[in-house]
Amino acid sequence: xxxxxxxxxxCRFGGCTLTGALSITSHVCDAVxxxxxxxxxxxxxxxxxxxxAMDSESxxxxxxxxxxxxxxxxxFGGEKALDLTLDxxxxxxxxxxxxxxxxxxxxxxxxxxxxxxxPRGFPIIPIPTAGFLGGPFQEGxxxxxxxxxxxxxxxxxxxxxxxxxxxxxxxDVDENFIEVARMLDILGxxxxxxxxxxxxxxxxxxxxxxxxxxxxxxxxxxxxxxLLHRFGTPYIPSFPVGVSGTAAFLESxxxxxxxxxxxxxxxxxxxxxxxxxxFADLAGCxxxxxxxxxDPGGIHVVRELAGALKLDVTPTGxxxxxxxxxxxxxxxxxxxxxxxxxxxxx
Amino acid sequence: MKQIALYGKGGIGKSTTSANLSAALSLQGLDILQIGCDPKxxxxxxxxxxxxxxxxxxxxxxxxxxxxxxxxxxxxxxHGIRCVEAGGPEPGVGCAGRGIIATxxxxxxxxxxxxxxxxxxxxxxxxxxxxxxxxREGYAQEIYLVTSGELMSLYAANNICKAIxxxxxxxxxxxxxxxxxxNAKNEPREEELVTEFARRVNSALVHFIPRDxxxxxxxxxxxxxxxxxxxxxxAQRYRELAARVMENTRFAIPTPLEIxxxxxxxxxxx
Numbered sequence: 032x033x034x035x036x037x038x039x040x041x042c043r044f045g046g047c048t049l050t051g052a053l054s055i056t057s058h059v060c061d062a063v064x065x066x067x068x069x070x071x072x073x074x075x076x077x078x079x080x081x082x083x084a085m086d087s088e089s090x091x092x093x094x095x096x097x098x099x100x101x102x103x104x105x106x107f108g109g110e111k112a113l114d115l116t117l118d119x120x121x122x123x124x125x126x127x128x129x130x131x132x133x134x135x136x137x138x139x140x141x142x143x144x145x146x147x148x149x150p151r152g153f154p155i156i157p158i159p160t161a162g163f164l165g166g167p168f169q170e171g172x173x174x175x176x177x178x179x180x181x182x183x184x185x186x187x188x189x190x191x192x193x194x195x196x197x198x199x200x201x202x203d204v205d206e207n208f209i210e211v212a213r214m215l216d217i218l219g220x221x222x223x224x225x226x227x228x229x230x231x232x233x234x235x236x237x238x239x240x241x242x243x244x245x246x247x248x249x250x251x252x253x254x255x256x257x258l259l260h261r262f263g264t265p266y267i268p269s270f271p272v273g274v275s276g277t278a279a280f281l282e283s284x285x286x287x288x289x290x291x292x293x294x295x296x297x298x299x300x301x302x303x304x305x306x307x308x309x310f311a312d313l314a315g316c317x318x319x320x321x322x323x324x325x326d327p328g329g330i331h332v333v334r335e336l337a338g339a340l341k342l343d344v345t346p347t348g349x350x351x352x353x354x355x356x357x358x359x360x361x362x363x364x365x366x367x368x369x370x371x372x373x374x375x376x377x
Numbered sequence: 378m379k380q381i382a383l384y385g386k387g388g389i390g391k392s393t394t395s396a397n398l399s400a401a402l403s404l405q406g407l408d409i410l411q412i413g414c415d416p417k418x419x420x421x422x423x424x425x426x427x428x429x430x431x432x433x434x435x436x437x438x439x440x441x442x443x444x445x446x447x448x449x450x451x452x453x454x455x456h457g458i459r460c461v462e463a464g465g466p467e468p469g470v471g472c473a474g475r476g477i478i479a480t481x482x483x484x485x486x487x488x489x490x491x492x493x494x495x496x497x498x499x500x501x502x503x504x505x506x507x508x509x510x511x512x513r514e515g516y517a518q519e520i521y522l523v524t525s526g527e528l529m530s531l532y533a534a535n536n537i538c539k540a541i542x543x544x545x546x547x548x549x550x551x552x553x554x555x556x557x558x559x560n561a562k563n564e565p566r567e568e569e570l571v572t573e574f575a576r577r578v579n580s581a582l583v584h585f586i587p588r589d590x591x592x593x594x595x596x597x598x599x600x601x602x603x604x605x606x607x608x609x610x611x612a613q614r615y616r617e618l619a620a621r622v623m624e625n626t627r628f629a630i631p632t633p634l635e636i637x638x639x640x641x642x643x644x645x646x647x
Contacts, residue, residue, distance in 0.1 A: 102475070102479055103437060103438060103442075103479075105471065105472050105475050106434060106437075106465070106466055106471050106472055106473075106475050106476040106479055107434075107438055107466040107467070107470065107471045107476075108466055108467070108470030108471035108472075109471075110470065138472070139470075139471055139472040139475075140470075141470075
């Protein structure tokens, strides 16, 4: 893992399918999530979500309930416990309820889908999330997004763009969104909905109204494909990362929407030049980029930036922090370069 | 205290054999506890004169574990034999195997696992770790396979050999194959076949119980053969079985057969 204890360097995506799905459903503000399993599965995940929300200075406590299964529920089946929990959350008058399964309930074969199909006056959406089946965090994210998309009907296009699958647990989630929204604004494209980040259930119905979906990263391609089939909305597979990645992003968004991106490219290039000037003092410094911390595509983005600033990348150089995900836009690159400067001058 | 378990294919006559064995052992003056480890809960019915006793898991479900004591789960039947039924969830839900584990923990807590002999009557096959519970943690140390000469019955017995072999290799495990009981269908050369099967899996035929209408007649009268007609030849067979079980010292780690060996064995004795 990482030797840098900064919150931005802690990996929050190593959990199981359940954690991934919770990172999405807990961001539907007026909905309730039930985790069907022993209470510990809920407790550990709640702790992670709570700590992460505190980092982001958010005080909204997600509504997550456990069916609190005990041994007798496992022996005789846990469907009744789920039924009772659905009864008790009904009193909260939720806009929707998500029911997430756990390892033990999938093992004993509880028919969660059957229990969820009994009408109760609010939508109940089951999402299979048993971690032991091997699905990683990302599969939980994707399953949850695809299940939530089922709630949206067809809508007429309003010209906006959806942001799909933001990493709600990442430290820079809002900064990254602001950066993407800024670039879209230069292109004259408003954001339709953030699917899903602090979203109300009634806004989910607008999902199909966008002219384009922008995925947080390529791991969400199954979600992008599902939305393409369902609403006919094309997608861009990633946020803008790094120097050339940002230009490519602007070009592909403009291409997908049939608009001219020359002005946006010029503005972005000017901002990049400004950034290179601001960090010109780093030229010639010997640095070492720890490649263990990111994927090969990500390290390529970071190397490109180091090259543009004429840094000397060598194994004997000063070890500089490389984020788990490649930096998003100018703002992301600047944040990373500030950390590099601090490391070099430390 | 001797702890034995009977395993075998569903419908092969484990419960009949267990109940008559328990009855015969009891009449030798031994203190017997029979535990039915099958959600079908009918292991001890003939010892209880046709009554289905409340199962441990039904009681846990209805009253909660905290409200139970040993007198709620142990029932006295024929000749003072103490009877327990583990029970299980409704068919098609939950986890019966975990139910067996929970039952054993509760019986242990109550100190109910006592007497001269405990007979564990376990369902058809060792379908999961829960149903291997009687073989684990030093409960039943002597496993008897109940089989006829039919291939499917031998196949199930052979599978149980695999479970015994696996479990007997664990550190501190005392679970061993004690022998094969042939509950016959009265097929030709059946005794020879089962004797040879037992030898090939590194064990021995403990006793041959022929098929006899008296078993059905006794059951219709809600009794074991031992109780219903102690003078009949079948009752004598069960008493002989009881004597051989008590004398038995041949406890082995089984050598299960491959399926084609099992098939050619069956063809040999056709």
